[in-house]
Amino acid sequence: MLQPMPSVNGELLAVSSEDWIARDREVVSPAIYRYTEIAFARGEGVFLYDFEGRRYYDMAAGIATMNVGHCHPRVxxxxxxxxxxxxxxxxxxxxxxxxxxxxxxxxxxxxxxxxxxxxxxxxxxxxxxxxxxxxxxxxxxxxxxxxxxxxxxxxxxxxxxxxxxxxxxxxxxxxxxxxxxxxxxxxxxxxxxxxxxxxxxxxxxxxxxxxxxxxxxxxxxxxxxxxxxxxxxxxxxxxxxxxxxxxxxxxxxxxxxxxxxxxxxxxxxxxxxxxxxxxxxxxxxxxxxxxxxxxxxxxxxxxxxxxxxxxxxxxxxxxxxxxxxxxxxxxxxxxxxxxxxEGLMDNAVRVGRRLMQHFQAARAHLPIIGDVRGRGLMVAVDLVDEGGQPLATDRLKQVIKLLGKRGVVVTKCGPSALRLAPALILTEAQADEVATLILDALAELS
Ligand SMILES: Cc1ncc(COP(=O)(O)O)c(C=O)c1O
CATH class of the missing domain: 3.40.640.10 (Type I PLP-dependent aspartate aminotransferase-like (Major domain))
Structure with missing residues (x-):
């Protein structure tokens, strides 16, 4: 669903994600580092949507804040x-x-x-x-x-x-x-x-x-x-x-x-x-x-x-x-x-384990994955370079930008790890789907 077009006195201001990002750059301090180049129009459950209606798995969850997902009707x-x-x-x-x-x-x-x-x-x-x-x-x-x-x-x-x-x-x-x-x-x-x-x-x-x-x-x-x-x-x-x-x-x-x-x-x-x-x-x-x-x-x-x-x-x-x-x-x-x-703490344990299993299993064929660690839905996927050394932070940031383009919003933790901290409502089927999206992108980079 697209957002209504914002206007002042009937004059359209900005209608696309690109426009919002351009306006932001004009007036917002560059001190804020952006992991993605996505403008968020709305959120629902574990998903975010941009102004063009594109859907993203939100594995950042407002930096581990949206534990019951976006816009939960009860909240x-x-x-x-x-x-x-x-x-x-x-x-x-x-x-x-x-x-x-x-x-x-x-x-x-x-x-x-x-x-x-x-x-x-x-x-x-x-x-x-x-x-x-x-x-x-x-x-x-x-x-x-x-x-x-x-x-x-x-x-x-x-x-x-x-x-x-x-x-x-x-x-x-x-x-x-x-x-x-x-x-x-x-x-x-x-x-x-x-x-x-x-x-x-x-x-x-x-x-x-x-x-x-x-x-x-x-x-x-x-x-x-x-x-x-x-x-x-x-x-x-x-x-x-x-x-x-x-x-x-x-x-x-x-x-x-x-x-x-x-x-x-x-x-x-x-x-x-x-x-x-x-x-x-x-x-x-x-x-x-x-x-x-x-x-x-x-x-x-x-x-x-x-x-x-x-x-x-x-x-x-x-x-x-x-x-x-x-x-x-x-x-x-x-x-x-x-x-x-809704038993979301048990869900965090179950789905977190499944998410980690996906990345642990992929280590066998994806050498870019170094360590996989976490507890519940705090999961880190540490990446390494061709020499097995921790991936340089600049390269990690490029991986994160690429993931954004593939429909997954993530941040980093430590110098070289993808940080997966989604809402605790993430289902096992969603964990499977989002892990596949991330692994496909990592395979491309490998
Ligand atoms: C462990 C921990 N303490 C403190 C903070 C600071 O919280 P805030 O950004 O809400 O000031 C953070 C933020 O990421 C955090 O992860």
């Missing part, structure tokens, strides 16, 4: 209902029912102790991370944060100080938030300690020694406010850490009195087959940062922390004008209800 109705009732009043001014319900619901999804925790709602994942750091510093009275090389926590100046997935994000930006020290995330495919490609169960464990070294030489344990970690490194390459990783971080926090902050912005809300990815490890963090899917496609971020931590924050310590906007909360609440009622 659309929830948004419309709330928009008719109260669009915004601001939490600083008084109390808003959707804010309360969102806080109640988010904590109810978390493991014991956090399920009695308290929430604070913001507008984005980065803001959630910065809020978590603020809370950790405020309640511990300590200043230092341990974060990870290969970790991603956002681009605003505070969150960026913790982001360690690419120096490109920091270029010309010296003078970020101080007090963040980085240690290597266990990246067993590209071990920082030179141990060659391995699987997480064969991990050399040197990351553990590096943390200890950091605590011995750089960050006194008495100054450590928090360890900030993604349970699976997202932007850094969908890196699944070894099983003892999160338990070890928990133990270090318990020993030093630091707080464990889990950044579940990308891994959260069912994508890995659990509400939150920490559940796979049994580790309970002190603070969880959330974003992306929790707003059902509208801007919403959150932190949930143990109540005794949150209760040490004094009125006025934190907040934001739009944080916990009622329309975003309603969209998120409906999204959570749909994930639960």
């Amino acid at each position: 659309v109705n929830a948004i419309a209902d709330q928009a008719r009732t109260l669009i915004h009043a601001a939490a600083h001014v008084g109390y808003m029912a959707p804010y309360v319900e969102m806080a109640e619901t988010l904590r109810s999804l978390l493991p014991p102790s956090l399920d009695r925790g308290k929430a604070l709602l913001v507008n984005s994942g980065s803001e959630a991370v910065e809020s978590a750091i603020k809370l950790a510093r405020a309640v511990t009275g300590r200043s230092m944060v341990l974060a990870f090389i290969d970790g991603f926590h956002g681009r605003p100046m505070g969150a960026l100080a913790a982001t360690g997935s690419s120096s490109g994000y920091r270029r010309h930006l010296a003078g970020l938030l101080t007090g963040v020290e980085h240690v290597p995330y266990p990246n067993c495919g590209r071990c920082a300690f030179g141990h060659g490609p391995r699987t997480p169960d064969q991990c050399c464990g040197q990351w553990r020694n590096f943390i200890q070294l950091t605590l011995d030489k750089l960050v006194h344990p008495d100054d450590l406010a928090a360890i900030l970690v993604e349970p699976i490194a997202g932007e850094g390459g969908y890196l699944i850490p070894p099983d003892d990783f999160l338990p070890t971080l928990r133990a270090i926090c318990d020993r030093t009195g630091a707080l464990l902050i889990a950044d579940e912005v990308q891994t959260g809300l069912g994508r890995t087959g659990k509400w939150f990815a920490v559940e796979h490890s049994g580790v309970v963090p002190d603070i969880v940062a959330m974003g992306k899917a929790i707003g059902g496609g509208l801007p919403l971020g959150a932190i949930v922390a143990r109540a005794e931590l949150m209760d040490q924050w004094w009125p006025g310590a934190h907040g934001s004008t739009f944080g916990g906007n009622p329309v975003a909360c309603r969209a998120g609440l409906e999204t959570i209800a749909i994930i639960r009622e």
Whole structure:
């Protein structure tokens, strides 16, 4: 279905994708990198459509935000209902029912102790991370944060100080938030300690020694406010850490009195087959940062922390004008209800496994496929060049542009991997079809 032609005073403005892209280039900052040259007119389920009505499998899902697919009728109705009732009043001014319900619901999804925790709602994942750091510093009275090389926590100046997935994000930006020290995330495919490609169960464990070294030489344990970690490194390459990783971080926090902050912005809300990815490890963090899917496609971020931590924050310590906007909360609440009622976490596990099987099987005849890894519907297909080396990022970006032309929207993670993070409603038949589209394109390139 084509969109109605946009006009001002009856004069047609732009009617084609090409026109929209040309107008965009005129007025929008070039700072935004575009993975594809597609202008999106509308979305439905796992598909996006351009202004010519061409259909695309959306394997980006708004960068892992549209967990129940585009324009789910229940989410659309929830948004419309709330928009008719109260669009915004601001939490600083008084109390808003959707804010309360969102806080109640988010904590109810978390493991014991956090399920009695308290929430604070913001507008984005980065803001959630910065809020978590603020809370950790405020309640511990300590200043230092341990974060990870290969970790991603956002681009605003505070969150960026913790982001360690690419120096490109920091270029010309010296003078970020101080007090963040980085240690290597266990990246067993590209071990920082030179141990060659391995699987997480064969991990050399040197990351553990590096943390200890950091605590011995750089960050006194008495100054450590928090360890900030993604349970699976997202932007850094969908890196699944070894099983003892999160338990070890928990133990270090318990020993030093630091707080464990889990950044579940990308891994959260069912994508890995659990509400939150920490559940796979049994580790309970002190603070969880959330974003992306929790707003059902509208801007919403959150932190949930143990109540005794949150209760040490004094009125006025934190907040934001739009944080916990009622329309975003309603969209998120409906999204959570749909994930639960439609069994989408089980679907993510089933369909994610099938998607990975397609790429694993194709490795035998497609040498461009290096590693295939993931959990649930977080799937990375790492590509290699003719010499078996990681595909150069520029070439990966060309592959992604080509896939766009073949009707598949994807992004990247890590320097050389295709990132497949579709809506959790993707069916097995759709997984088969989209895998074929991607594999056909890769075969052509091989
Ligand atoms: C793990 C993680 N944390 C934080 C962020 C930042 O979220 P936002 O872009 O909503 O600020 C992202 C975004 O990709 C993310 O993946």
